[in-house]
Amino acid sequence: MKLPWRKVEGQTRGVGFDGFGEGAFSFFEKVAARPSWDYVASLRLEWERDVHVPMEELLDTLGDEFGATSTPITSIATRTYGLTRSEC
Numbered sequence: 119m120k121l122p123w124r125k126v127e128g129q130t131r132g133v134g135f136d137g138f139g140e141g142a143f144s145f146f147e148k149v150a151a152r153p154s155w156d157y158v159a160s161l162r163l164e165w166e167r168d169v170h171v172p173m174e175e176l177l178d179t180l181g182d183e184f185g186a187t188s189t190p191i192t193s194i195a196t197r198t199y200g201l202t203r204s205e206c
Contacts, residue, residue, distance in 0.1 A: 135175040141168030 145164050149157075158165075 135172065135179040138172050139168060142172060145169055 145161060145168050
């Protein structure tokens, strides 16, 4: 099944959003399995490369059509997994 937000293997990155790679899905599987702040913090480089950068590209691509978003990506992670720095 082809999902529009999943990056097609072999596809090169161009200008704008072209999907999330397998690394993004792997990242969230890891976080779901071990939702502790220390563990998630150890995955910072994976998050930056596989989740944050593609998400910024998606928001930039959609921003022209829908306007800028006021919801920071970090608040989405907090709502999704309940992770806050106070758990340190």
